[in-house]
Amino acid sequence: VALVRATACSCGFFNVTNHGVPAGIVDSAVSAVRAFHEQPLTVRSAFYSIEPVGGAVTYSTIPIAPQRGAPLLPWRDTLRVRFGPGEPDLGRLPAACRNVLQEYQRSLTAFGKEMAGLLSEALGVGTERLERAMQVEGWLMACHYYPPCPEPERVVGSLEHTDPSLFTVLAQDGVGGLQVRHDDGEWVDVVPVTGAFLVNIGDLLKVQYNLI
Secondary structure, three states: OHHHHHHHOOOOEEEEOOOOOOHHHHHHHHHHHHHHHOOOHHHHHHHEOOOOOOOOEEEEEOOOOOEOOEOOEEOOEEEEEEEOOOOOOOOOOOOOOHHHHHHHHHHHHHHHHHHHHHHHHHHOOOOOHHHHHHHHHOEEEEEEEOOOOOOHHHEEOOOOOOOOOOEEEEOOOOOOOOEEEOOOOOEEEOOOOOOOEEEEEOHHHHHHOOOO
């Protein structure tokens, strides 16, 4: 609890090991999502959504606005699955990864509740405060894929941003590429840790508990 409190009030990022989610479930989810994204366009296009948000399942290229006049184009496809509140309609979830992602979500729900309890206790608001908020808001699973680009100088995967949620649980593959910014403005690489989840504090939690 002390470690969670310290990181929530400072950088807001931390790795969690020994989290209880079997490695096989995580690996299967990552592999299934990669396999879906690497199918021929003619197969994936059946799931493509013009609107990037809304509905239980969406598949789209996330729009990225040009920054500082640079004509950068989005180069990231994302399969988004919203779980709850209530029972979501997952009929549009691709069959190739439907069962695997549902199993992954069940495992992550237990971990998310435990993490919410630790954060609640660390913030001194009672162990069930954030879990109740999660039940109201539900969970959003975003499965990003960054395909190779023949003109990498013209595209970007993700621009500088913060997450709007309470907190995010990220399962990285071994490729890396994620960076976080320290308070002094320096950007540093987040090297993937085998078997770990990366947790970062979201805007909603920062604002609600004055962590910014």
